[in-house]
Amino acid sequence: METLENEKSQARAICLKNLSYRYPNAVEPSLKNINLDVEKGKFFLIMGSTGAGKTTLSLCLNGLIPQLLEGKLTGWVSVAGKDVGKTAVQSLSKVLGLVLQDPETQIIGRTVEEDTSFGPRNFLVPLEEIKQRVNQTLEKVRLQGYNDRLSEELSGGEKQRLAIAGVLVMEPEILVLDEPTSELDPVGRSEIYATLADLRRKKDLTIILVEHSSEELIYRADEVVVLNQGELVWRGVPSELFRNLPLLRQWGIKPxxxxxxxxxxxxxxxxxxxxxxxxxxxxxxxxxxxxxxxxxxxxxxxxxxxxQVQVPGQGFGAGQRKDGLFQQELDLSKKEIAVQIKDLNYQYNSDQTALRGINLMIEAGDFVALIGQNGAGKTTLAKHFNGLLKPTSGEVIIEGMNTLKYDTSDLSKTVGYVFQNPDHQIFSATVEKELEFGLKNAGFKGEEIKERVEQVLQYTGLERYRNVHPFSLGKGERQMIAVASILVLKPKVLIIDEPTTGSDWTGVQTMMALIRKLHTAGTTIIMISHDMDLVAQYAKRVIVLKEGGVLLDGTPKSVFSNEQILIDSAIVPxxxxxxxxxxxxxxxxxxxxxxxxxxxxxxxxxxxxxx
Structure with missing residues (x-):
């Protein structure tokens, strides 16, 4: 029997037989009796709702489960003819590359080049070949010229491309990617998928991709596998799945x-x-x-x-701002101003200029989306709104407070900031304690803390997780916890950086419904997003950044009508x-x-x- 299985595995890139896995102390298994064969050179897309078992399955393919992560694994996994349970993770890395969901867990090097070269150096690849591979790989992921850039100064999307580069440079036979483009701009996503398709053609690369997005993949993937609550519930060609909208809704997949x-x-x-x-x-x-x-x-x-977008050469009338090529005409005299930015410039310690001459006004109660390619300056600009960054020159005034004169702790009572990665702001042992922390820090006491926590738990639907450790929950729930920990402070301005990254379609709708409810209640919303469908549907105003400056500013319909300008800025309407x-x-x-x-x-x- 074992000989037969080995012969079968030789003709397959991946073989899974009766695979089940339960995390330590978990009530239910994360994978339940999975049987799956993937032929060499095929492109498989794995989809399903948050918590379906997609990431767990990925970790089983390179041996992290069961060799490094504890728990109970039953069944059999073969990768490139190797029994995963009997092959060291280091040996498997020569044939299978895994790009994890969170890029920061894979970035080791101080600079982009140092990080990309880490793998080949460990396998004693000759120096000249390493240099050649690194430069070729960085070009494929649109990081050419970034060799000496400090990895800590990269944007979230740039870090994601760097993580992909670190795996591609190893030239594996099989590539497993867990939501590798969730933080990339639209053009960046397309470029990564085009790169994968090119590698597949030239090197017969087998690709296993876990992804929530579908538009760019529907004609690239050979098959789609859908997981639901740890079980393989559907397998077939993409066109059949994406024409069946009730099934998509049932499994939390965006149509x-x-x-x-x-x-x-x-x-x-x-x-x-x-x-x-x-x-x-x-x-x-x-x-x-x-x-x-x-x-x-x-x-x-x-x-x-x-x-509503100013066109070059037509001049600027009363009430118009002159901070970019295309500007929105707004009557700012009749409404309160939540955010005012005057001649803002910012340079990082490495002398990398991130923001250039920005002038903006955001009205109280507005819903603004900041969009632009990775590295355009969106997060850098947003971090000026709560004092996490201070202008190199110029001024940022929030609700009448000049951020140069106030600490982040003072500004946090007015401005709430939800980070791109929720794990950067979650650290308490339970959800309830996470919500209490900010209130205690802000000087609230006793009954008021209890009332606010109760109110926000109900408001966000987190009441059932009150006594649960945040890191035992999925990323969508952790993102909601991060939002809730800010909402207890009742900020007038809420900045939310990529609020739906890594969420299934159900989670996206839940999060956006909450944000819309906050906006309706009068909160000023500033949202950073690469999901243009969400921007078009929810935002009232869209500001496009490019190379640290404002390029477009107007209503969603007016901004998205400038198709070629957007595409030149790595944005697809x-x-x-x-x-x-x-x-x-x-x-x-x-x-x-x-x-x-x-x-x-x-x-x-x-x-x-x-x-």
Whole structure:
């Protein structure tokens, strides 16, 4: 029997047989009787809700489970013909590279080059070959020229690309990536996936990718495997899964926006399941075909909204700011100002200039999204709002307080900051104690602490986790805990950096519903995000940063209408905006944002009297 299994494994990159695993002290196993064969050279996509077992499965493939992490493992795992249970992790690393979900757990070197060269140096690769490999790999992940950059000064997305580089430079046969692009800008995601596809073609690389995003992968992956509560519940080609929206919702997977339009048409009986579009060209063709039959769209948009983005050469009128190439015209005289930035410049200790001449005003009660490519200065700018960073020159005034004259502890009573990585601000033994900590530090006592904690636990849906250790929960829950620990202080301004990174679709909707509720209640929201669909759906104002300066500033619709400028800044407009550009002759130039706005163009046969 063992000989037969070994022969079988030789023809497969990965073989899993009856694999189950339970973490120490866990009530339920994280993996339950998984059977899966992956042929060499295949691209497998693993999807599922938070806590489904995706990361645990990844750790089983390179031997970290069971060799370094305790717990009970049963079943059999073979990688490149090697029995994982009997092969040292160091030996497995020559054939299988694993990119972890949190890039900071993999970054060791002081500089980008030092970190990327760490693996080859440990395997005694000749120096000249190491240099060649490092430079080629950094170019593939868009970090060329970063060799001497300090790793601690990289943005979250740049750290993620560095972690990928550290694995690619080892030239493994099998590559396992656990949400490797969650912190990358849209163009950066596409580039990483293109790099993986190129490596797969040239080197017959086997790829196992754990991911929540789907738009860039639907035509790249050979198969999709869906895990749910530790069980393998679905396996097949991507197109079948992404046309079945009820299944996606059931398993916490985000549907493609264009497929949502198609599903609406399918439910009306206008198209078959196989005709639901998976990309923009298919959706455009479908709408053009169906509009004469079922549409009641009256030509171009009536009274298209005037552009709210300043165009070079047209001058600046009263109330306009002159801090970039394209600016929003705002009447700032009638509303309170939450944030005012005057001629802000900032340089890191390494003399790397991060912000250049920024002038901005943010009104109280606004919902602002900061977007831009990795390293554009988004997080650096946001850290000036609560005094974590102080201007090299210029001023930042928050609710009337100049940050140069106030400590972060003083500003924290007005400005709440939720970090990109929630683990950077969680340290207490229970969720309840985590919420109490900030209040005690701020001088609150007794009954008021208890009342505020109770209120926020209910508000965020964390009441059932009151006595649970935060690090025993999934990343989505830890992100919510980080938000809750700020909300107990009742800040007037909430800065939230990538609030949905690593969350499944259900978690994304829960988090964004909370943020919208806070905004409705009057909190000023400043959100940093690479998810353009969320930005388009929730933000009232979008500020685009590029190379430390403001490039665009306006409403989501006006900003996303500048498609080429955004693409040049590594930003891809939301899928439905790009669809509207293709339908400009029907819709006019103003882009649509939600699928409901497209389907509103149509009416049922019953309404139109066709039946």
């Amino acid at each position: 493609l926006p264009v497929s949502q339009i198609g599903w609406d048409f399918y439910e009306k009986g206008w198209i078959t399941l196989a005709e639901i579009p998976l990309d923009i060209p298919s959706a455009e063709g479908l709408i053009r075909e169906l509009l004469p039959k079922y549409g009641r769209w009256q030509g171009h948009l009536q009274g298209q909204a005037q552009r 939301p899928q439905l905006c790009r669809l509207s550009f293709q339908l400009e002759d029907i819709l006019g130039r103003e882009p649509f944002i939600e699928s409901s706005e497209f389907t509103a163009m149509f009416e049922s046969r019953e309404q139109s009297g066709c039946l």
